[in-house]
Amino acid sequence: MSRPARALLSLLSLAGAIGLLAALPYLVGVDWTEIGRELGRLSLWELAALTLLWLAGLWAYTFVFTASLPGLAHWQALLMNAVGSAVSNLLPFGGAAGLAVTFAMARGWGHRNASITVSALVTGVWNVLARLLLPAVGIVALLVAGELPDRRTAAMAVLAAAVILGILAILVLALGSPRTARAVDVRLRALARRLPGRAGRWLLKGDGALLSVRDKTVDVLRTGWRGLTYGMLAYLLLQAALLYACLVAVGAHVQVAEAVAVFAINRMLTTAVVTPSGAGISETGTAALLVSFGVPAGPAAAATILYSFYTFAVEIPAGGIGWLTWLFVRRTPSGTPLETYRVLARK
Numbered sequence: 001m002s003r004p005a006r007a008l009l010s011l012l013s014l015a016g017a018i019g020l021l022a023a024l025p026y027l028v029g030v031d032w033t034e035i036g037r038e039l040g041r042l043s044l045w046e047l048a049a050l051t052l053l054w055l056a057g058l059w060a061y062t063f064v065f066t067a068s069l070p071g072l073a074h075w076q077a078l079l080m081n082a083v084g085s086a087v088s089n090l091l092p093f094g095g096a097a098g099l100a101v102t103f104a105m106a107r108g109w110g111h112r113n114a115s116i117t118v119s120a121l122v123t124g125v126w127n128v129l130a131r132l133l134l135p136a137v138g139i140v141a142l143l144v145a146g147e148l149p150d151r152r153t154a155a156m157a158v159l160a161a162a163v164i165l166g167i168l169a170i171l172v173l174a175l176g177s178p179r180t181a182r183a184v185d186v187r188l189r190a191l192a193r194r195l196p197g198r199a200g201r202w203l204l205k206g207d208g209a210l211l212s213v214r215d216k217t218v219d220v221l222r223t224g225w226r227g228l229t230y231g232m233l234a235y236l237l238l239q240a241a242l243l244y245a246c247l248v249a250v251g252a253h254v255q256v257a258e259a260v261a262v263f264a265i266n267r268m269l270t271t272a273v274v275t276p277s278g279a280g281i282s283e284t285g286t287a288a289l290l291v292s293f294g295v296p297a298g299p300a301a302a303a304t305i306l307y308s309f310y311t312f313a314v315e316i317p318a319g320g321i322g323w324l325t326w327l328f329v330r331r332t333p334s335g336t337p338l339e340t341y342r343v344l345a346r347k
Helices: 003-028 032-040 044-068 074-090 094-108 113-145 151-176 178-194 197-205 209-249 256-269 281-292 297-313 315-330 337-346
Strands: none
Touching: 003 032, 003 281, 003 297, 032 297, 044 074, 044 113, 044 209, 044 297, 074 094, 074 315, 094 113, 094 315, 113 151, 113 209, 113 256, 209 256, 209 297, 256 281, 281 297, 297 315
């Protein structure tokens, strides 16, 4: 795709996100004046608590980065995460651009290309595993909340959750065991040959991919799997806590199980590539789900906008500050980059 075409696509994508966000209140039956009144009731203490939760989530994710890239300090991981998220939030398919930026930052700190590539691969795998986990968690939460209409739907939901968790378990075992990885690869190849048309060809393209991922990342996984796993789980829990705190702050009262389901669906909708980070799509879906749970439209829309501010909007200026900080620190004289920043990190 040519550069002008990419620029046009970016503009159209941003315009779509802005349009969806602007229309969100009217889609659930309120207006921006009512949302403003709901948000205007927030106290400074509540905003401070929400901000601390947001920062805690960002800090938790630094453990994912530092576990995947030995020698990376937590403050460096924080900058990389902020800048990468900002780029991803501005561009459709922004994940690739965000990866390129974090790659450049890591190289500026003296890390080798091979190590950065493995880090990107490992963190990508852990994000995929998290995205597999969330739908299952959302389905279980809906079952607990009693939001599924009949036994047949509930049974189908239980089956879907079991299948998703089963796939997740197989992938985790395959990453930990070469024998399991080979067995999974053989089964996938056999399945691909039986599937007709495009589905079979798509699956065949992944032939050997699982073995390749394991071979390239085995050293990092052997030493860093705890940091990767606990960091990702802590990040997701803090993001869920932030959503629940936003709901409580504006008086949108829901059961904990319902809040968990809303969080799972919100995070899944952010993977929509039509707009940057699913902006507009995730907010509309979240507000509509809250209303379906019986939350009044005003608080539902206000809580959604407030949560989107912390998980999308504020990440853009935070990423800009992170980029400027990186440019300044990168020019700090003395020593090789990696050794210099290791000394600074100890202090």
